[in-house]
Amino acid sequence: MFASKRLGKSCPQLQDKLPPGITLVKADDFREWLMDIQVMDENPIYKGETYRLKFIFSQSYPIEAPEVVFVRNDMRPIPIHPHIYSNGIICLDLLDRQGWSPVHNVESVCVSLQSMLTSNTKNERPPGDEAFVRSNTQRPRDINFVFHDNSV
Amino acid sequence: MSSPADVDTVGGPPNSPSPLQIRASNSLNSKSHRAPLTKQPADLHLLEYVHEPDSNLVCLICHAPFDRPVQLFCAHFFCKDCLEHAWRAQHDGRKTCPTCRSSVDPDKDLRPVPKIVETMLDELLVKCPNAQAGCAWVEQRVNVHDHVMLYCEATLVECAQHDCRLHISQKDFHKGCLHYTVSCEDCHTSMMKKDLEDHQRTACANRSTNCPHCDTTLLRLHLDAHIKEACANVTIPCQGSIVGCTFTAERTQTNLHEKSCPMATMAPHFRDQQARIERNEARLEPLTRKVGILEDGLSSITNMLYPANDSSTTFPVTNPLDPNISYSFPPTNLIPTPDFRLPPASFPPVPHNESHPSQPPFDSQVHHLLTLHESLRDEVNRIANALTELDGRTNMMVINESQRTKDEMLHTNAAINGMRMQLHWLMSATLQQRNSARTSAANGSAGGSNARSTAQGAGAGAGASVARPGPIGDFPNGPLRRLSDSTRQDTKL
Known part of the structure; x- marks a missing residue:
């Protein structure tokens, strides 16, 4: 109820005015949205690529954080970043239970991820990526990340 | 309201209220102790505003103009309910400002907002929450509660009949219980008595109505067809629009235009072609699926013939027409990248290479x-x-x-x-x-x-x-x- 009310309000707003590099792909319902983001500056790791984000909203959004992951398809790879696993799961305190705040919204999450990519200089996956991707069956919201890197 | 002779009464009102009862229910006294009990006060979060509200008056949590706002000591404003919602979800019991995360002591740090903010909020123009039910009331937000609770005729109240649990809009309250089934005399649909009038006015297919474009009177049933095909005043595009003609005018004008428009003459052919292409595509679909199934079968046969053999050297079978394969193979085998497009040259296909299961070189394998x-x-x-x-x-x-x-x-x-x-x-x-x-x-x-x-x-x-x-x-x-x-x-x- 609360979630659909707020999402219904922000949907037309989003279509009108989104920051550069962020586009709304699909928002048919109040459960799952797809967004595309691009890195706008000259960072060679991400230049010319577009990445697809999937938002899954729970009933209690925005009190509870949405589940945000990168998804892969033919045109959209998973960005290489020391905090993004190759199955698309993002390790970012903003998306975790503790780091989330109800004042965030789809747009602000996209902007945060954009800046997280822009400021990155390491062309690498997180340590232990392969093992994590192979063994992980949990949903992102149930994983307990340890946030240790304050540089991004 | 049509006269009782007009309607096919299927079941009469279970117990028509006596005039005394009606008077009693209309009297202010009875209403105040019965009807308001069932009225729902308007939820300010759900109100529809006439103008887009100033973004400074919008709560960041619910994205609606503040309802009973409070101010934190860090000068951030929220609806009282929203803030309580957010704090209830914080697991460690610590209460922080959702915007700046500074910790808050709800007893000390919650302050009332300045009077001017409240006034601005009160003066926002809103529509009646019963607008869907036909109330056209538009007023300042401060009055919405009184309007819904006292004056709005579309507010739902409990039916006058004591043993009837359904709701009815306030303006029909004095008519007694209208929750019995009747059938529309024109189209024989069954519905409740309270909905009959509305149905006949706006929905019944067998009632006559006027075309909104050309004032012809016709049955509602035929209205759509009339607008789509016959109405002279409807604005339609030229038939050649599928080929790129941009002409758009009323039907009479468009018909004249189409006689001279070369694109309109070409349009039927294009449509035929389009239909044929679509047919072929539809036919292609099952064929593609069939080919996929056959390919799967073939690869499983291949795997059966050469079980667990992933050294490519024992089967140096490549497509002789494609010399690239043998050159490109060794490096791609060493680094299997996800967007590897070239077909694997090994035969049988290496099982762990599953990034493009549908693209192995079936030609050479076949x-x-x-x-x-x-x-x-x-x-x-x-x-x-x-x-x-x-x-x-x-x-x-x-x-x-x-x-x-x-x-x-x-x-x-x-x-x-x-x-x-x-x-x-x-x-x-x-x-x-x-x-x-x-x-x-x-x-x-x-x-x-x-x-x-x-x-x-x-x-x-x-x-x-x-x-x-x-x-x-x-x-x-x-x-x-x-x-x-x-x-x-x-x-x-």
Whole structure:
């Protein structure tokens, strides 16, 4: 109820005015949205690529954080970043239970991820990526990340 | 409201309220103690605002203009309810400002907002929450509560009938219970009495209505078709718009235009082509699926033929038409990147390379499998021929051999028969002698020794030794039988 009310309000707003590099792909319902983001500056790791984000909203959004992951398809790879696993799961305190705040919204999450990519200089996956991707069956919201890197 | 004669009454009101009851329910007293109980006050979060509200008056949590706002000491504003919602979800029990995360003591740090903010909020223009039900009221937000609770005729209240649990809008309250089923006289749809009037005014297909464009009066049933095909005043695009004509005007104008528009004349052909393309695409779909299934089957056959063989060197089968494969293969095998597009050259396909399961070089595999199949068939044929030949030869040999044996057996049989004949002859001769001897013995014992010597001579003549040539003179019958017995045995051996 609360979630659909707020999402219904922000949907037309989003279509009108989104920051550069962020586009709304699909928002048919109040459960799952797809967004595309691009890195706008000259960072060679991400230049010319577009990445697809999937938002899954729970009933209690925005009190509870949405589940945000990168998804892969033919045109959209998973960005290489020391905090993004190759199955698309993002390790970012903003998306975790503790780091989330109800004042965030789809747009602000996209902007945060954009800046997280822009400021990155390491062309690498997180340590232990392969093992994590192979063994992980949990949903992102149930994983307990340890946030240790304050540089991004 | 149509007169009662107009409607087919299926079930009458269970118990029409008496005039007294109606008056009682309309009187202010009764309403104040009965109706307001069931009215829902308007939820300010759900209100529709006439103008887009100033973004400074919007709560960041619910994205609606503040409802009973509070101010935190860090000068951030929220609705009271929203803030409580957010704090209830914080797991560690710590209460922080959702915007700046500074911790908050709800007893000390919640302050009322400045009066001017409240006034601005109160003056926002809103629509009545019952706008869907037909209330056109638009006023300042501060009045919405009073309007909904006291004045709005579309607010739902509980039905006047005591045992009826349904709701009815306030303006129909005095009409008594309208929750019984009637059927529309024009289109025979069943509905509740309270909905009948609305139905006849706006929805019933068999009532006449006016075309909104050309003022023709016609049945509502035909309105859509009329607007789509006949109405002269409807604005429609030129038929050639699918080819790129941008002309758009009222139907009469457009018809004139289409006579001269080359694109409009071409449009039907294009439409036909389009339809054909779509048909073909639809037909292509199952074919593609079929091919996929066949390819899967083929690859599983391949895997069966060469189980767990992922060294590419044992099967250097590549498409001879594509020399790139052999060049590109070694590096791609070492680093299997996800967007690897070139087909894997290994045969059978390496099972762990699953980034593009649908793109292995089926051409070369098919080719290879077919040739393999052909050569296998040749081999089988050859073996079958050799088998037949061998079979014939064995048969001949067996026949020859058995023929020889048969001949030999015939010979033996013949020999045995000859011997038997001889024996018979000898035996009858001996019997004769013996008979004659016995008769002579009966005549005189002098001939006894003579007969014995004759019997001994007969035994030697048959080629066998007489086993026990007992005293013949004492038992004349026994020794005779034994003699013949032993002779026959000897012949057999």
